[in-house]
Amino acid sequence: MPTYITLDSKAHKKLAIRVDKNFGHAAKFNLVSLGFNEIATISGCMPVVVTTDDTNTPQKLAAVVGWPEFGNLFCSDTLEADNLPANKHYSDDEQWQGHAVPLSIQTYPFNYAIEKDKLTVLFDQDSSLFTANDSASPSPLFASDGSPSATLKQYRSMLANLASGSAQATAYVKALLELELLSPLSITLHFKNGDTRESNGLMTINEEKLAQLDANTIHKLHTQGLLVAINAMMLSLRQYNRLVQLTRRAENPIVKIGLKTANL
Amino acid sequence: MTPIDSFVVVGGGTAGWLTAGLLAASHSLQNENGKRLTVTVIESDTVHPIGVGEGTWPTMRSTLAKIGIAESEVIKHASATFKQASKFVDWHTHQERSSYYHPFSAPQGSANIDITPYWLTNKYEAIQQYAQAVCFQPTLCDQGLAPKLGVNAKQSFSANYGFHLDAGKFITLLRNHCTNNLGVKHIVDDVTDVVTSVEGINYVTTANSGHVYGDMFVDCSGFSALLIEKALKVSMVDASNVLFSDSALVHQLPYADTHQPIACHTLSTAQEAGWIWDIGLQERRGTGYVYSSRYQSGEEATATLSRYIKAIDTNAEIPESFRKISYKTGYREKFWEKNCVSIGLSSGFLEPLEASSLMLIEQSASQLAEQLPACREVMPHVAKRFNASLTYKWQRTIEFLKLHYLLSNRNEAFWLANKAQDSIPERLQLLLEEWQYRPVLDSDFSGIDEVFSAQSYRYILYGMAHSTQVSQYARSLTKHELASKQFQLNKSLIMQLTERLPSHRGLIDTILTAQ
Numbered sequence: 001m002p003t004y005i006t007l008d009s010k011a012h013k014k015l016a017i018r019v020d021k022n023f024g025h026a027a028k029f030n031l032v033s034l035g036f037n038e039i040a041t042i043s044g045c046m047p048v049v050v051t052t053d054d055t056n057t058p059q060k061l062a063a064v065v066g067w068p069e070f071g072n073l074f075c076s077d078t079l080e081a082d083n084l085p086a087n088k089h090y091s092d093d094e095q096w097q098g099h100a101v102p103l104s105i106q107t108y109p110f111n112y113a114i115e116k117d118k119l120t121v122l123f124d125q126d127s128s129l130f131t132a133n134d135s136a137s138p139s140p141l142f143a144s145d146g147s148p149s150a151t152l153k154q155y156r157s158m159l160a161n162l163a164s165g166s167a168q169a170t171a172y173v174k175a176l177l178e179l180e181l182l183s184p185l186s187i188t189l190h191f192k193n194g195d196t197r198e199s200n201g202l203m204t205i206n207e208e209k210l211a212q213l214d215a216n217t218i219h220k221l222h223t224q225g226l227l228v229a230i231n232a233m234m235l236s237l238r239q240y241n242r243l244v245q246l247t248r249r250a251e252n253p254i255v256k257i258g259l260k261t262a263n264l
Numbered sequence: 265m266t267p268i269d270s271f272v273v274v275g276g277g278t279a280g281w282l283t284a285g286l287l288a289a290s291h292s293l294q295n296e297n298g299k300r301l302t303v304t305v306i307e308s309d310t311v312h313p314i315g316v317g318e319g320t321w322p323t324m325r326s327t328l329a330k331i332g333i334a335e336s337e338v339i340k341h342a343s344a345t346f347k348q349a350s351k352f353v354d355w356h357t358h359q360e361r362s363s364y365y366h367p368f369s370a371p372q373g374s375a376n377i378d379i380t381p382y383w384l385t386n387k388y389e390a391i392q393q394y395a396q397a398v399c400f401q402p403t404l405c406d407q408g409l410a411p412k413l414g415v416n417a418k419q420s421f422s423a424n425y426g427f428h429l430d431a432g433k434f435i436t437l438l439r440n441h442c443t444n445n446l447g448v449k450h451i452v453d454d455v456t457d458v459v460t461s462v463e464g465i466n467y468v469t470t471a472n473s474g475h476v477y478g479d480m481f482v483d484c485s486g487f488s489a490l491l492i493e494k495a496l497k498v499s500m501v502d503a504s505n506v507l508f509s510d511s512a513l514v515h516q517l518p519y520a521d522t523h524q525p526i527a528c529h530t531l532s533t534a535q536e537a538g539w540i541w542d543i544g545l546q547e548r549r550g551t552g553y554v555y556s557s558r559y560q561s562g563e564e565a566t567a568t569l570s571r572y573i574k575a576i577d578t579n580a581e582i583p584e585s586f587r588k589i590s591y592k593t594g595y596r597e598k599f600w601e602k603n604c605v606s607i608g609l610s611s612g613f614l615e616p617l618e619a620s621s622l623m624l625i626e627q628s629a630s631q632l633a634e635q636l637p638a639c640r641e642v643m644p645h646v647a648k649r650f651n652a653s654l655t656y657k658w659q660r661t662i663e664f665l666k667l668h669y670l671l672s673n674r675n676e677a678f679w680l681a682n683k684a685q686d687s688i689p690e691r692l693q694l695l696l697e698e699w700q701y702r703p704v705l706d707s708d709f710s711g712i713d714e715v716f717s718a719q720s721y722r723y724i725l726y727g728m729a730h731s732t733q734v735s736q737y738a739r740s741l742t743k744h745e746l747a748s749k750q751f752q753l754n755k756s757l758i759m760q761l762t763e764r765l766p767s768h769r770g771l772i773d774t775i776l777t778a779q
Contacts (some may be wrong), residue, residue, distance in 0.1 A: 143770025150413045150766040157763050220271035 002124035016138035035165020043236035073246035188258035265639035272478030280484035280606025281438035283629040285331040288446040304449040319619035320554035343430040349529040364727030367401035368424040373750035380749035394726035410771035458495035466601030492606035537678040559678035567608025599645040673730035
């Protein structure tokens with residue numbers, strides 16, 4: 001588990017960061033939480049879903065990036081995240097295998113906390129992406145005058161987007177639940193060796209319920225900017241094919257996938 | 265025909281090496297007879313450059329590109345920093361107008377609309393000062409931010425900028441580049457005699473290197489004006505009746521902390537009888553007090569500069585006396601006489617209020633390099649045009665500098681004298697009368713030899729809170745919606761940029777550590 005501590009311009013003045021174009025820290029992820037402001041870009045690359053109700057965690061907007069058998073399909077499995085040289089040259093299949101990267105992955109090894117409407121930048125002090133500010137080509141987080149570098153400002157603005165997107169996502173999921181627009185998604189994976197496996201636990205838009213909404217509600221969803229997100233979520237299920245395609249490099253890839261939405 | 269194949273540049277200061285570099289780089293190939301243009305610089309090692317020209321215009325970027333010197337070289341070898349604006353402090357005694365900016369970037373939307381008259385109607389952002397309301401750059405300067413993101417910022421945003429640089433180191437950089445890469449010949453010697461005929465200068469005699477011949481000569485010998493004045497007897501046009509300063513006290517002030525933030529603008533603070541410049545380089549500030557000895561004694565001026573320095577750093581060591589430069593404001597009656605062109609201090613002197621000195625060197629040298637006469641027979645034609653163009657540029661520059669003074673409400677004798685009608689050039693006086701009723705128009709400054717654009721005039725005029733009654737002009741203000749959008753766009757641009765740009769010191773760090 002990452003240990004996040006508050007970034008301080010004095011204590012961490014000498015800290016520098018290197019970029020991992022493979023985002024190897026996320027290599028074992030299957031699901032990534034998503035901000036509302038990311039639906040447009042991510043839905044063209046990954047399935048966008050809502051997680052099911054769990055007594056411990058509230059339902060969340062999320063992107064599917066893989067399955068337990070494969071880990072995160074967008075990460076290369078040939079690279080060791082911890083031992084990358086600072087100025088590594090990445091070949092095409094060693095880089096993130098998609099055109100979009102969820103903000104929560106991009107912002108790693110940073111995180112944020114909000115106190116009194118003010119965003120505080122945190123960082124994972126155990127992350128191997130941090131180095132002292134004197135190695136080959138990493139970007140320093142602070143200039144010698146103690147001011148934030150362009151690199152840190154970029155992370156900071158991504159964290160601000162992440163924070164606002166995640167608050168909006170909570171409101172969005174709440175609206176979907178109130179209108180009862182979510183229904184469980186059941187997935188059947190067919191592997192090359194003949195095995196099959198059912199994967200449950202995710203929810204998607206209930207198309208029938210959506211079709212039954214009255215004109216006023218549809219209009220309201222449209223003016224709130226939610227209708228486009230709802231449609232994007234439905235269309236994003238096609239990206240499961242992209243995930244299947246990405247399993248090809250594995251020993252026992254998925255050859256077929258079945259999606260079923262149980263209409264309540 | 266008598267071809268022009270060789271140039272002799274007398275003097276090796278910034279003017280000499282910039283001119284040599286521009287001549288050599290713009291004529292680097294052979295002619296059809298296989299002959300190259302030779303450029304020789306004679307540089308004395310007993311005469312030291314004045315070297316207070318430490319601020320440049322954005323034009324220096326294209327000048328350096330022409331010569332073939334990369335920006336990173338100037339940062340690494342001339343202690344250079346970025347300059348995005350001039351900030352004028354205390355040019356007014358009102359509290360609310362105690363400072364204003366003249367930024368290098370144009371106002372928002374200036375390609376499509378001049379939003380100035382809309383600002384003047386007081387309906388838009390009237391609470392904000394002019395430069396802040398129309399341009400993002402003053403905010404970047406206030407926050408000490410760099411004009412761009414990084415070294416390879418070609419692909420992304422860049423604000424307009426020039427440089428602040430260490431004149432001495434800059435000369436060394438230019439000299440090395442000219443002699444190593446551009447084939448400029450370098451003679452280190454003193455010129456002891458200049459031999460002339462009706463045709464102009466035949467040759468110069470040096471102490472140890474004999475006679476040096478050339479088809480053309482460039483006088484970059486500084487205030488001594490060895491060729492243009494001593495040999496060719498071209499006199500000066502005095503402009504001290506318009507601009508009163510005649511002295512400068514100079515002091516270099518090391519930073520208390522070597523990593524402290526660097527100002528990204530020239531600071532110019534008005535004083536009793538002039539103003540103090542303050543320029544942030546990488547390791548030190550360059551400061552100096554430009555004043556009129558008619559209105560303040562040397563002793564008082566020394567006290568004024570000492571006070572300024574003490575206010576910055578109470579521990580600063582103040583010398584008993586500062587290095588002093590005395591000068592006469594004015595310019596040559598002719599810049600090009602026979603086969604001799606004067607560039608730099610030999611051609612005249614203007615106080616460094618708008619960093620015009622390096623700019624005029626660049627303009628003169630570029631024009632010389634571009635219009636280089638092929639042979640002696642056509643030289644007078646080129647000279648005539650060159651003289652007309654440079655005279656125009658110097659006169660317009662003097663008017664623009666005067667504009668800074670005459671709108672002040674300071675009440676010391678020096679400042680009151682600056683408002684006297686007979687000290688204001690007529691052209692400027694008439695424009696000022698018109699500007700009471702209409703904004704500054706692009707067409708007020710549309711000649712091909714303009715040095716300061718209408719935009720620069722706007723930044724000064726409205727920064728100095730010149731009052732304009734636009735009640736008549738209002739009839740032509742039909743684009744309120746578009747103007748309003750520009751004011752909004754400026755605000756959002758400020759938000760975006762301040763969230764992204766590194767500090768000025770941060771950008772310098774990045775360039776210095778880049779491989």
